[in-house]
Amino acid sequence: MAVFALVFLAPIAYSIYLSLFRTRLIGGTAFVGADNYLKVLQDPQFWSAFGRVALFLVVQVPIMLFLALLVALAIDSGRLYGSAFFRISVFLPYAVPAVVAALMWGFMYGTRFGLVGNINEAFGLSLPDPLSPDLVLASIGNIVTWEFVGYNMLILYSALKVVNPSLYEAAALDGAGQLRIIWAIKLPALRGALLIATIFSIIGSFQLFNEPSILKTIAPNSVTTYFTPNYYAYSLSFAGQQFNYSATVAIVMGIITMIVAYLVQLRGMRKAV
Template sequence: MRAAGTRMLIRKPALRRGHISQPEIKQMAGPISRKRRRRVGKRLAPFLFLAPFALLFVAFLIAPMLYALNLAVYKTTVVAGTKFVGADNFVRALGDPKFWQGVIVLLKFAAIQIPGMVAIALLIALILDSGTVYAKSFFRVSLFLPYAVPAVIATLIWGYLYGPAFGPFTQLANAIGLPAPNFLGPITILPSIANIANWEYTGYQMIIYFAALQAIPTDLEEAASMDGASSFIYALRVKLPLIAPMVVVTIIFSIIGSLQLFSEPYLLRNLAPLSITNSYTPNYYAYTLAFANQQYNYSAAVSFVLGAVTAVISYAFMLIVNRRGNA
């Protein structure tokens, strides 16, 4: 023990800073500094990767929303100028019959467009996933291609097809002596717009469902076939329940998109002035208020109220689905 203590006493002075050379200090501090830099780098890496998205998110979403909110709480008149009115514009929007008529139109549009789109997309995805179709890649790309076409171009294409005077359907009907179909009448305009939306987005929905179906383990199909289940029963009892959460998500996105309808009515209005008014949808109404009537403050309030209505309807749908799932 004394010998050990003596050795410790002998080594102890060597640990003092004054007895350690400068290269030894650098050699000891090198690994520590590198570890610290690695730790700092690991902590900063997520923020560096998120920085581009955060900058774009703030610049193109948060900042415009704050600017619109600032507009919505003011009122500009020729006599009094600009003055703060608080929630008056929001209260006015909540009691505006034109706004709620547009919301009702959008709800009818969603009821027509979403079920048909989801059903067709699911059917195509199940057929492509069944393994009985040749050239799957060709069909996937062909069906997805309309989604790559901008909404403006798609509406112009279908506007030409719907044309009451120059459209091919009208020319065909005149050639065979039948009355020309009225795709843009007050009753048929909503299904016609729904058809354009289905043409645009069915392929996109199909790709999502097909990817979800591809993620289902093949062991389930083998087990189902051993139990004597047919392909139809396997798709109905196994595939559809497994991708049901994905279907719910796409329906929610479709509801949000339907309540934001603007391009199609705006571009078709010249062809159907009696069917589509300036307040046909809330977004069209807000656009007219801002750029035709110069009511920028009230237009901003209408946009915020529409966002609130969209959030409430989406949440209500999620709540209904969750309650049925837990039942």
């Protein structure tokens, strides 16, 4: 409990304390109460960043979980040749640090020095620039999907391994095919695991930081300082020296994340009942 209070509760309390003050060029630091929170709610850059991660969440998370579900079902089917190697191969990207993954994909995306550029030169093509302002969010989604499909696959596969084998035997005796077994036995057994994976993915989407911050060094015109709420808070603090407002942005985003995660959990529990 002491460690929990030191590394979790104390930083939150200090952030709340910072959010109640504002540092001015004239007059120094002064208590402003909820003014910083009202400023965040009226900040177009914050809402632009929030809308971007919300779009990222709505599009990327279902695709990632669907792919993880397909992989988990394929491995659990027992009909996949070399399933152990396949399982490790899919999970391996999760072991790659996010910074390394972003750098690796960022250089592959390059139209002048990377894989996209080499393909254009070799085949005389003109492929779209993955790091252009219109495509950079989709490119980040590809990186995150590559990183976390294996992690979510492991959650779903672990849930499938605890299903009673007698259920499969009974279904086979009744003449149920593989699709029927998946629909009637495996998917209901995965409901809780899918809920957990969805909540983790929602939290991860709202915390998106590593990939935009790394890609900004490669494509500075495509990634703004308010590309995501977390990156906006970081830029305010370390580039703009606005520590109080940065803490406020972080707290508001944390509250939004908790509310969304709670609503998803509540909806999932009602479906389970």
